[in-house]
Amino acid sequence: MTLARRIIPCLDTDGERVVKGVQFVNLRDAGDPAALAARYNREGADELVVLDIGASRDHRPTFLETIRRVAAELAIPLTAGGGVATVDEGRAILRAGADKLTVNTAALRRPALLTELAAEFGSQAVVLAIDAKRVGDRWEAFVRGGRDSADCDAVAWACEGASRGAGEILLTSMDRDGTRSGFDIALTAAIAGSVSVPVIASGGADQPSDFLDVFVEGRADAALAASIFHDAIQGLSELKRYLGRHGVPVRLAEA
Amino acid sequence: MKISLVEYDAGNLPSVERALARQHIVCERVATPEAVRGADALILPGVGHFGQLMRTLAARHLVVPLTEVIARGTPLLGICLGLQALFAGSAEAPGDPGLNLFAGQVAALPATAKLPHMGWNQLERRRASVLLEGVSAGAYFYFAHSYAALDNGDIGDSAVAKCDHGAPFVAVLERANVLAVQFHPEKSAEAGARVLQNFVAYAAATQAQPKSGA
Numbered sequence: 001m002t003l004a005r006r007i008i009p010c011l012d013t014d015g016e017r018v019v020k021g022v023q024f025v026n027l028r029d030a031g032d033p034a035a036l037a038a039r040y041n042r043e044g045a046d047e048l049v050v051l052d053i054g055a056s057r058d059h060r061p062t063f064l065e066t067i068r069r070v071a072a073e074l075a076i077p078l079t080a081g082g083g084v085a086t087v088d089e090g091r092a093i094l095r096a097g098a099d100k101l102t103v104n105t106a107a108l109r110r111p112a113l114l115t116e117l118a119a120e121f122g123s124q125a126v127v128l129a130i131d132a133k134r135v136g137d138r139w140e141a142f143v144r145g146g147r148d149s150a151d152c153d154a155v156a157w158a159c160e161g162a163s164r165g166a167g168e169i170l171l172t173s174m175d176r177d178g179t180r181s182g183f184d185i186a187l188t189a190a191i192a193g194s195v196s197v198p199v200i201a202s203g204g205a206d207q208p209s210d211f212l213d214v215f216v217e218g219r220a221d222a223a224l225a226a227s228i229f230h231d232a233i234q235g236l237s238e239l240k241r242y243l244g245r246h247g248v249p250v251r252l253a254e255a
Numbered sequence: 256m257k258i259s260l261v262e263y264d265a266g267n268l269p270s271v272e273r274a275l276a277r278q279h280i281v282c283e284r285v286a287t288p289e290a291v292r293g294a295d296a297l298i299l300p301g302v303g304h305f306g307q308l309m310r311t312l313a314a315r316h317l318v319v320p321l322t323e324v325i326a327r328g329t330p331l332l333g334i335c336l337g338l339q340a341l342f343a344g345s346a347e348a349p350g351d352p353g354l355n356l357f358a359g360q361v362a363a364l365p366a367t368a369k370l371p372h373m374g375w376n377q378l379e380r381r382r383a384s385v386l387l388e389g390v391s392a393g394a395y396f397y398f399a400h401s402y403a404a405l406d407n408g409d410i411g412d413s414a415v416a417k418c419d420h421g422a423p424f425v426a427v428l429e430r431a432n433v434l435a436v437q438f439h440p441e442k443s444a445e446a447g448a449r450v451l452q453n454f455v456a457y458a459a460a461t462q463a464q465p466k467s468g469a
Contacts, residue, residue: 251395
């Protein structure tokens with residue numbers, strides 16, 4: 001009886017479509033969100049994340065509709081976010097069908113937002129997304145989709161975020177995002193070893209051994225990836241069987 | 256037969272509706288004392304804060320009707336916070352009484368484990384269960400909570416399955432018509448769908464039998 005490590009496909013959406021970039025730029029089309037959601041639900045994903053990477057006010061109704069369409073396909077938890085800055089915006093995302101919401105830029109600008117969201121929806125529904133990049137001898141948290149440094153130590157920010165009410169950390173290595181060169185194990189271990197809430201590692205996934213490393217050495221509670229799943233480079237069930245064979249507790253499809 | 260979902264402005268009610276709809280199970284939302292009293296079977300969904308749930312139920316005058324219909328034998332399924340609400344109270348909201356169908360207090364899970372207890376976990380079964388009928392022994396269910404009914408013995412035979420996260424706690428509770436799960440069946444893929452089906456089948460079978468005194 002052990003809490004399983006989770007494998008989480010991520011849909012980055014811009015308008016009505018799923019897109020994928022490399023190190024947060026060079027976006028290309030990767031499919032219909034509801035169709036991908038249905039596929040991942042069927043293939044044994046433990047959870048799904050949908051992020052509105054455009055996150056412009058004009059696109060918000062489109063994003064809420066995407067959440068509704070995706071939620072209708074899922075019998076697993078759904079996390080959604082992108083540009084959430086107020087409790088009302090968070091409520092709209094949860095009402096559209098998400099179980100948890102992510103916050104990033106707005107929480108760095110005003111950390112009390114985390115406390116407000118947790119008081120309203122419970123910590124289990126509040127995921128602090130941190131985009132971290134190596135700068136000198138530390139990792140800095142970046143905002144606005146990785147455009148600006150918040151001049152803030154990512155490990156310290158993760159600790160503060162958890163203490164202010166975030167129930168989970170979605171940690172993306174900007175250095176590894178889209179590069180398929182493996183998760184940033186040192187970054188993940190630094191944060192997972194410092195916070196008391198679960199950590200989802202993101203950025204750089206390629207081989208099954210990358211997932212094994214991030215769970216064992218990186219001490220991640222969950223691992224997220226996008227393009228390797230969208231492009232069917234990596235099958236979810238074979239990845240989980242691999243992890244199971246290597247001693248990582250995973251939820252395998254019902255026999 | 257119709258399944259009635261108790262509405263209290265919070266939580267996972269739409270997810271439960273979607274999960275029931277996927278299985279073509281008819282359901283409705285109930286938010287008034289009359290609607291609760293007229294229900295064939297009730298689901299008390301729940302995500303959020305114990306105090307907020309109990310205060311909303313009280314403000315809508317639903318506490319007395321709920322305890323009445325449960326005493327009369329109406330099948331009830333509590334989910335997550337809906338399981339915790341069946342107890343006398345919770346450390347999450349010390350001033351707010353629960354429905355008190357089970358003595359004892361809901362407590363915080365120990366901080367020795369990562370909290371919330373978030374993700375898929377397995378169950379340890381204690382005895383035959385209505386809700387877990389046909390569910391394989393190793394099945395995983397999705398949990399998302401920081402408080403729980405700790406398994407300290409007072410719940411006795413009603414604790415049909417437990418789970419463990421820093422401490423053992425009650426994952427499935429069954430006593431006559433009162434059924435509850437700490438996990439989210441509506442988010443637990445096929446295993447969760449089976450739990451919901453089992454509840455609906457139990458409720459339908461209960462309704463088919465004449466109620467004493469009815």
